[in-house]
Amino acid sequence: MSFVILNGGFLLTDFVSNTLQVQLTQHHIAGKETGPVAYALDDTIAAIATPVGEGGIGIVRISGPEALAILRRLFRPARPRPFESHRLMYGHIVDPHTGDVVDEVMAVYMRAPHTYTRQDVVEIHGHGGMAPLRAVLSLVLSAGARLAEPGEMTLRAFLNGRIDLAQAEAVLDVVRARTEAGLQAALRQLGGHLSDDIRHARQMLLDVLAHLTALIDFPEDDVPPQDIAPDLERVAAHLERLIATADRGMLLREGVRVAIVGRPNVGKSSLLNRLLRHDRAIVTDIPGTTRDVLEETLNVRGIPVVVVDTAGIRQTQDVVEAIGVERSRAAIAQADLVLLVLDASQPLTDEDHAIAAEVEGRPAIVVLNKTDLPRRLFPDNVPFLPAAPRVELSAQQGEGLDRLEETIFEQVTGGHVMPLHGALVTNPRHKAALQRALDHVRAAQSTYAAGLPADFITIDLHSAVNALGEITGETATEDLLDTIFSRFCIGK
The missing domain is CATH 3.40.50.300 (P-loop containing nucleotide triphosphate hydrolases)
Structure with missing residues (x-):
């Protein structure tokens, strides 16, 4: 397990058993100590998850350890029975202080970790329209939840390891897709096609780094020589293939x-x-x-x-x-x-x-x-x-x-047919990170070809690994996460 301490204020580990571990830490910025970062996971958040306006159904979503307790305080089932995970129940939302019925609803409790955020999640499906939804949300907040920030539900899905950062961005792309082809490209990214390709390239670089690090740290152990030129060329070609899809992908x-x-x-x-x-x-x-x-x-x-x-x-x-x-x-x-x-x-x-x-x-x-x-x-x-x-x-x-x-x-x-399968780069941020990674790999190749010591090669390889990690989230900073998730609507 490798650790990367981020200037943004929390510590991320590489994916282990497909779970991204997150530890909030005290940190120093420009020599000044600050408090813990804002990404708390132990409180309960809530928001309206459906668009503003009139509709047949509106949904209030709650995520966190108190989600079920809040539902118990507000929901009166038509036929009392124990809550079962992922099963809708019919009833009413009732103001616990006055006993007044606020809305007729269907409510569902979803037990962690089999939820969008990998926390306990409750959804209250009421009538569409801002008046009933705001009334329900107001009661939920009064019962102990905090109003979610934009994109905070998806941020929790990322921080809890359900999805990586590229997949989290794909959630927004799915919502905003304007054509069927654009939707399919976003769904492929959400399904992990791009992330798998990025991790494959990153792992190849980590394997080369492991060999070079052994040469540097344990010279007395007679580490057998290895020609890393073919491995670096394979990574470079892999990155070039991904970058080549970017212009068409961003069109979609x-x-x-x-x-x-x-x-x-x-x-x-x-x-x-x-x-x-x-x-x-x-x-x-x-x-x-x-x-x-x-x-x-x-x-x-x-x-x-x-x-x-x-x-x-x-x-x-x-x-x-x-x-x-x-x-x-x-x-x-x-x-x-x-x-x-x-x-x-x-x-x-x-x-x-x-x-x-x-x-x-x-x-x-x-x-x-x-x-x-x-x-x-x-x-x-x-x-x-x-x-x-x-x-x-x-x-x-x-x-x-x-x-x-x-x-x-x-x-x-340019007359090119849009690719229908495989990984497709659709995000300018991803293209820029891939290009930085490729530039560092090419620089490492030049350094290796010049016969310079392994220490010099590892500098560029570490930078390439970090650039790829920015795409999937292993080396994402707090500022980057703030920028990405601030584009989401509240409730997503």
Whole structure:
């Protein structure tokens, strides 16, 4: 068992029997002693676990050693019987001070360790809506629970060894997934595919470190020589394969921003409506109808695409329209891909050329719209943005839409098919840590090839091991955990 003392204030051990041991400690930061860190596991926390708003069911979740005791104080079963783990019971939540019924509920007690947090967990399933949920939560807090911090339920699952840090982050990715492909990628990470690959690479490095440490610490024992170059190369190749999946993986998780731009009345809003398969933007024959930026998300072959419909870019004296034009220019600057829409029923105008100049240098697709009308413009007649693909379509009739979606997919993925199996890096934090680990492994290879002492090689190998540990949590700091779990909603 190896130990790593963290500046963040608690001590983590490597995974032993798949359990991450955690010990809260006193620690010194910049020479000043502080108290124990905030990650206490011996109190009971509670929160509303379902989204804000009206719904058929709302859930209050309780986790900790007093969870069952709190339920006993508040819950009155319709048919009294002993609580059985993982079995729903029908009854009412009752204010113990007044005897008033607060809500009609189904309650379930789940005994540790077979729970989400590996603690005793209680869930109270009541009516959706903030009034009943807040009333139930208020009674739970009055009965001895503490309001959970954002992500604290999942943090406890991590600290108690049920999941590692990469899996904990995948929980949020599952919740936020916007496409089926993105959901499948998150579920693979939640299932441990990435973690298994990371631990495999980390273990290979630890094996090399063990050999080098024996050479350093026990020179009198005649430790047999070993060529570590093949092992280091295998680790480096393994890390490179994982990093190679990152750009496509992050597309599934984060998606891309696509801005639809063009002069007024070329059919930008009609195109947005067609892509969404429903009317979202107002469409009229009056130029300048769209005066602000509209955003909607669509699924293009599994990739979440945030489509931004912008105001027509032109010179205008209308103050409101001018603000919309400036926002359109900002949308171009922020977009990963620009759709420059032209009216194929009219010749090019000075405004078309001016907008194309603003798009110059950015990934773009030139869309020739209104092909259902008599043609005045063809792809060969468009002199600007020569590297941009040309797509002809009729937003009014829906013709050519499949070709546009195919072209968008090719532009944002380079035409590569998304992997459907195995480990996939979808998180920028993971990619950065993998790259640091790879850089340290390459540096260790150079040091070894130069014939330098083993002490120098171990410096980079320790750094590589720590970088990989940041992904799965073995070497995570308190600040890192705070950053990750603060993104979660309260109750998750």
